Amino acid sequence: QVTLRESGPALVKPTQTLTLTCTFSGFSLSTSGMCVSWIRQPPGKALEWLALIDWDDDKYYSTSLKTRLTISKDTSKNQVVLTMTNMDPVDTATYYCARTLYGDYVTWFDPWGQGTLVTVSS
Amino acid sequence: SSELTQDPAVSVALGQTVRITCQGDSLRSYYASWYQQKPGQAPVLVIYGKNNRPSGIPDRFSGSSSGNTASLTITGAQAEDEADYYCNSRDSSGNHRVVFGGGTKLTVL
Numbered sequence: 146q147v148t149l150r151e152s153g154p155a156l157v158k159p160t161q162t163l164t165l166t167c168t169f170s171g172f173s174l175s176t177s178g179m180c181v182s183w184i185r186q187p188p189g190k191a192l193e194w195l196a197l198i199d200w201d202d203d204k205y206y207s208t209s210l211k212t213r214l215t216i217s218k219d220t221s222k223n224q225v226v227l228t229m230t231n232m233d234p235v236d237t238a239t240y241y242c243a244r245t246l247y248g249d250y251v252t253w254f255d256p257w258g259q260g261t262l263v264t265v266s267s
Numbered sequence: 268s269s270e271l272t273q274d275p276a277v278s279v280a281l282g283q284t285v286r287i288t289c290q291g292d293s294l295r296s297y298y299a300s301w302y303q304q305k306p307g308q309a310p311v312l313v314i315y316g317k318n319n320r321p322s323g324i325p326d327r328f329s330g331s332s333s334g335n336t337a338s339l340t341i342t343g344a345q346a347e348d349e350a351d352y353y354c355n356s357r358d359s360s361g362n363h364r365v366v367f368g369g370g371t372k373l374t375v376l
Contacts, residue, residue: 182365192302192310192353194365205363241309252357252365253300253315260309 147171149181149242149258156264157232163263167225167242174200174220180245181225182254183216185238193238197245198225234265271299271354271368278374279344287339289354289368297357299337301330304351304370313352314339341373349375 153165165183172179183195196216197205206214215228225242239262243254271291279285289299298317302310312321314330327342337356341348354368 180363184367191369192355192367194355194367197363197365199363203363208364247357247363248316250296250357251298251300251316252355252363253312254302254310254355255312255315255321257309257311 147244147256149244149256151240151242151258151261153240153261153263155262156266158267159233159265161232163227163229163232163236165227165229165240165242165261165263167227167258169223169225169242169244169258172244174198174218174223174225176200178246180247181218182243182245183225183227184241184243184254184257185236186241186260187235187238190238195229195240196227232265236263237265238263271356271366273352273354273368273371275369276372276374278376279341280376281346282343284340284342285344285373287341287352287371287373289337289339289356290335291356291366291368292335293356293359293366294332294335294337296359296361298332299330299354299356301328301337301339302353302355303348304353305349310353344373344375346375349373 149169180199182197239260241260243257300315304310318330358364
């Protein structure tokens with residue numbers, strides 16, 4: 146059974162750096178084809194993809210947020226970490242991590258973690 | 268373009284068939300995947316690729332694609348299908364960047 150769980154602070158102040166950890170089980174990020182993504186959802190709004198890291202340590206970022214994001218993995222701990230710098234109230238959202246799989250012409254997320262709500266406020 | 272467009276809201280009578288669409292230039296090159304999200308819950312994958320259903324997803328859910336439009340069809344909608352539905356695809360850059368649609372709120376009447 147594949148599971149993922151997000152952890153990190155529930156509240157951060159504007160301009161601070163957010164660090165979130167995704168701890169997963171049931172698969173290995175050293176297996177060819179395996180990836181993990183971070184996705185967020187502001188309250189009442191749509192999903193927004195943030196970043197992806199693959200088994201080969203290749204990293205991909207949202208074009209609009211790439212200057213603020215860093216994704217990394219610790220294969221031995223089954224963890225993926227996302228940092229986002231210079232947090233702003235508009236970054237208030239539920240942050241999800243999800244196992245990411247892909248074929249030649251498709252990318253999908255399955256399963257997702259339960260999400261963690263991060264509020265940005267002074 | 269890296270955007271996917273969905274109708275904000277769609278309704279269907281109980282037991283009837285409904286199609287939820289997703290439009291975008293990237294869909295000319297890539298398949299969509301679809302997610303169901305109920306209030307307070309994480310999204311759940313219901314369709315991926317050409318028309319693949321994960322284990323445990325009822326066969327009333329199906330997917331199709333034509334040109335720049337992907338569709339999720341629910342044949343015989345049930346009350347428990349009332350939820351938000353999101354599509355995603357790889358973006359047009361050809362690498363692993365991903366884009367989501369804005370979501371469709373499905374109401375089952």
